[in-house]
Amino acid sequence: MNFGHLTPQQVLDALDAVGLRGDGRILQLNSYENRVFQVMLEDGGAVVAKFYRPGRWTDAQIVEEHGFALEVAAAEVPVVPPLVLRAETNVPGLQIQGNPPTLASLATDQGTHRFTVAARCAGRQPELDEPDTLRQIGRFIGRLHSVGRQRPFAHRHVLDAQTDGARARDLLLNAGFVSDAEVPAWRQACDEALAATVAAFADAAPRATVRLPKMPKLPTVPKGFPPLKLPTLKCPPGFTQEGDL
Known part of the structure; x- marks a missing residue:
């Protein structure tokens, strides 16, 4: 699939195939590798759809990444996990993968589009000169490591x-x-x-590996996100109490 063939109508058709009815308003967002769009829905909501560049990540790697995002969200780290997708009936060329299903692929005349969808979540830059903010970010990073060390990735490429x-x-x-x-x-x-x-x-050997998000960034605190009183984490050996970058 060539991204040059990915038209606004195909974006709407892809979302329609998983039960998300766009109202025609689409805004392309910044993305280095993939194509990412904000899509306004007929019900008044909004979602962000990511269309994956072909030939980069495999389906198994993407599904594994989605599962990790869901685990991290369950650990109360403020990330935006993928939505669980529901296939509409009688949509030719549509497949959804994952447990729960989060990755969809839709075969078209121009090729197969692989995509995922997340809720739109506004955010703001954290106040990095505030010690309490830094401690909170450190706790979030510690939680990332805590979730990531529970088991290894099976399909992710390991940097050597x-x-x-x-x-x-x-x-x-x-x-x-x-x-x-x-x-x-x-x-x-x-x-x-x-x-x-x-x-x-x-x-540095021997080393233990942990699962971490692709291209990790400092967490963005959503607008209206209340101050958290997070419990102290029991970090694994080698990590600082506030999280280790």
Whole structure:
């Protein structure tokens, strides 16, 4: 599927297939990798629909990420989890995946669109110069780690300093992004940095991994979100009490 073929009508048709009736008002939102739209609904509500770029994440990886978001939301971290989708009857080419179902795919003449939907949730930048805000953010990060360490991801790609570092270096070299005159010095600097990174990872062994969101960000506190009196978390060894970045 080419995103150039993803029209506003196809966005509305995709949402209609899972029982969400758009009223025609669509606003495209910022997104680096995928296509994300705010869609106003006939019932007066609003949702945010994410259409996934093909060839990046697999269906299993996306569903796994959705499940983690639902777990984190259940732990009272202020994230916006995906909505549980309901397939309309007699919609050709529609499939929904997940338990509960959160990922939909709709086959069209232009290709298959994979998408998920979340409630629209307004937010504001937290006051990072306030100690209480920082402590609250630290507790949220601690909860992310607490949920993430309960079990590993089964389908997520695991970052490896040696493998991923060498792959990135070779990609830049083979694609000609480094000029011929700069290749020797650039390669030497890159190899030295990669060797230092690999050594640092080795010095930190043994390591335990935890599930974390894709492209984690500091939590955004929704408008009207009341101040929380969160309980003290029992953090795993290696994490600070306020959460460890």
